[in-house]
Amino acid sequence: MSGWVFDLGNTRLKAAPVDDDGRLGPVLAITHRGTDLGAEIERRLPASIGTATVASVAGEPLRVALLDALTRRARRISLATTTSRWDGLRVAYADPSQLGVDRFLAMLGACAAGSGAVLVCGVGTAITIDLVDADGRHRGGRIAPSPDLMREALHDRVPQLAPVGGTYHAFADDTDDALASGCQGAAIGLVEQSLASAARLLGETPRLVLHGGGAAALAPRLPAGDLHPDLVLEGLARWIRPASAVVPAPGAA
Known part of the structure; x- marks a missing residue:
């Protein structure tokens, strides 16, 4: 697997390893309402994940908790953003x-x-x-x-x-x-x-x-x-x- 992808929503965090062909591995889901997201990531995520790509629509405290945990695990972190065009899709x-x-x-x-x-x-x-x-x-x-x-x-x-x-x-x-x-x-x-x-x-x-x-x-x-x-x-x-x-x-x- 070449890295991990992360989807941080308003209710849960979902994450999965992804290979060089874009295939997802097993998906990890963490419901963060009423839990310490940073502690759950420390407990459930591997110590080293290579690269990390994050999509987040959650509030700043949750996003900071995720990025803080990833800085100790990933060589590179990228944040996905919406663009007007991508791979044939026109917004x-x-x-x-x-x-x-x-x-x-x-x-x-x-x-x-x-x-x-x-x-x-x-x-x-x-x-x-x-x-x-x-x-x-x-x-x-x-x-x-x-x-x-x-x-x-x-x-x-x-x-x-x-x-x-x-x-x-x-x-x-x-x-x-x-x-x-x-x-x-x-x-x-x-x-x-x-x-x-x-x-x-x-x-x-x-x-x-x-x-x-x-x-x-x-x-x-x-x-x-x-x-x-x-x-x-x-x-x-x-x-x-x-x-x-x-x-x-x-x-x-």
Whole structure:
């Protein structure tokens, strides 16, 4: 293995070794809420990892804890950033820095995993949806609270509503099931409506690629799609291969 890739999100850290051909090794996942991230890294990460490439959307304290641990293990540390173009992908945002690097890398990973138009749906703290057409042009996206975040927000405002529990039903007959059904149903409806809008825009229904910690719970209730739990890491493995980068000409959109 030539190095490691790290995806630091708002809920967990995911990491994996990657070989010279861009293949990921076993994925390590650390939920950092309520834990000492630095101590968990010290306990679970090898003492030497060669190179490290990091994508982070987490807050500064978590990012500092990760980078501090990596400086004692890696010969070189690189931070992934969103760019207007990379390996055939063209970002829709006029200011690419405003597009989260996790969404950018997920699109890279999804485009590498298959051909044609793709709707990339990440389910973590938030739900992110991005559409990429068959020519690699990002058509934009959507962001909404995930079912877990919806539950937590409701509990914060109305404490008697449980933040977890319940089972999805079309029409529930108790409160916990109704909460699970409503919050999951909102997410399912957003993805289905996004697929329908994409089909009208492109003249074809894009393939659906799901990723993130909450994707597996939604997948059985969605149209057939590909589940890639580690899609951001897959995108990072593609990002670190400079031979595949497309460097835009000066002034290019």
